[in-house]
Amino acid sequence: MKIALVNWRDPWHPHAGGAETFAWELARRFAREGHEVRFVTARAPGQAAGDVVDGVRVRRMGGVFTVYPLALAWLLLRRGRFDVVLDCQNGIPFFTPWAVGRRTRVFLVMHHVHDRQFGVHLPPWLAAVGRFLEGPAARWSYRRHVSVAVSPSTVRAMRERLRWTGPVHIVPNGVSVASPGDAGRSLSPRLVHVGRLVAHKRLDLLLDAVPELRRRWPGLTLDVVGRGPEEERLRARLPEGVTLHGYLSEEEKAAIVARAWLHVNASQGEGWGLCVLEAAALGVPTVAYDVDGLRDAVRHGETGWLLPEGADLAEGIAGALHELDHTYTVKCREWAGRFSWDASAARLAALMRGEQPSPLWHGETPVLRGER
Known part of the structure; x- marks a missing residue:
């Protein structure tokens, strides 16, 4: 097949996150299977307009907002x-059905619904525009097309x-995940947070919890891995015991996560929470709020803990530290072992061929790798 994958950013963009990982991991597998793949995305300062990586032809154009009309024009010319x-939706879709022929099959890829997050990042009038584009405008534009979501929360x-x-x-x-090398679990309580430094991740809630936790466990530390527009503000208010590492290589990130006792995610909502699955693969359970996406990625009482929205985060983490034992490590690795990019790419490829994929859910457990 000739495939165009349109995504807001590529994995090398300074503000890339889990959505970019999802798009790229699938794109490179489609190219490996012999499909012709174009990855159309925004261009960050210093990035080349075009590249070929892992058999995927990358075309970069425009910035945060201008990438939308430019990508549509690029498709219209082809x-x-x-x-x-x-068509990967990152808050606002690209509305590609208006730029392609009737024989082209369009799939909207939805990570999570952004309606509540527009108000966190944008002024009221622009947030209202975003909600209109994500809601009524997108619903009308994609009404005849199949959509893909990454979790049951997103579907709901x-x-x-x-x-x-x-x-x-x-x-x-x-x-x-990369190999953590010889990194083993820290002797003293150690927390880790992995993710983009943006407002809706609510890292402030975790930073506010650290002083209280250190009163109970004086040796407790927190490692924050990630970059984003909130980095400068957060660095200015780091409490004692917190290290903000910024961007790290996959090997460095894996080593830091592997040393942690707990991974913490205080986000107000995710499509899934890729960082949760990556931590689980290294045997590290997650404490998170019971919100969209994270309630799918964390199996409460088995691979982590889900706190009610508004619950005190310090108390939730303290409870997890008291309850933590080796069974969580075992169950985390088992849970992460159910997922693979190869299986996800095969499932999406079946949809693109017009086939009905095999059932994914058995009860509440994802059915992957031939499991029934």
Whole structure:
């Protein structure tokens, strides 16, 4: 197939996150299977306009907002060239159905519904525009097309909050982590947070919890791994015992996560929470709030703990530290072992070929790698 994958950023963009990992891991597997893949995305300062990586032709154009019309124009000039367009929605979709021919199959890829997050990042008038584009405008534009979501939470949010009516299939995240080397669990309590430094991740809640936790465990430390627009502000208010590492290589990140007792995610909502699965693969359970996406990635009482929204984070982490034992490590690794990028790519490829993929869910457990 000739595939165009349109995504807000690529994995090398300074503000890349889990959505970029998802898009790239699938794109490179499609290219490996012999498909012709174009990855159309924004261009950060210093990035080349074009690249070929792992057999994928990358085309970069525009910035935060201008990438949308430029990507549409790029597709319009190639109208009819592609068999499939994967339109990755990162708050606002690209509205690609308006730029391709009728024979081109368009799949909207939805990580999570952003309606509540627009107000966190944007002024009221622009947040209202974002909610309109994500809701009524997108619902109309993609009404005849299949959608892909990464979790049951996202499907529910699409149905309930966006009033989505078309077919939605779940294609979950996979997981791959670098070797942590000889890093072993720290002798003293150690927390880790991995993710982009943006407002809706609510890292302030975790930083506020650290002084209280250190009164109970004086040797407790927190490692924060990630970068983003909030980095400078957060660095200015780090409490004692907290290290903000910024960007790290996959090997460095794996070593830090492997030393932690707990991974903590205080986000107000995710599509899934790729960092949760990556921590689980290294045997580290997660403490998170019971919100969209994270309630799918964390199995409460088995691979971590889900706290009610508004609950005291310090108390939740303290309870987890008291309860923590080796069974969580075992169950984390078992849970992460159910997911693979190869399986996710195969599932999406089946949809692109017009096939009905095999059932993914058995009860509440994802069915992958031939499991029934």
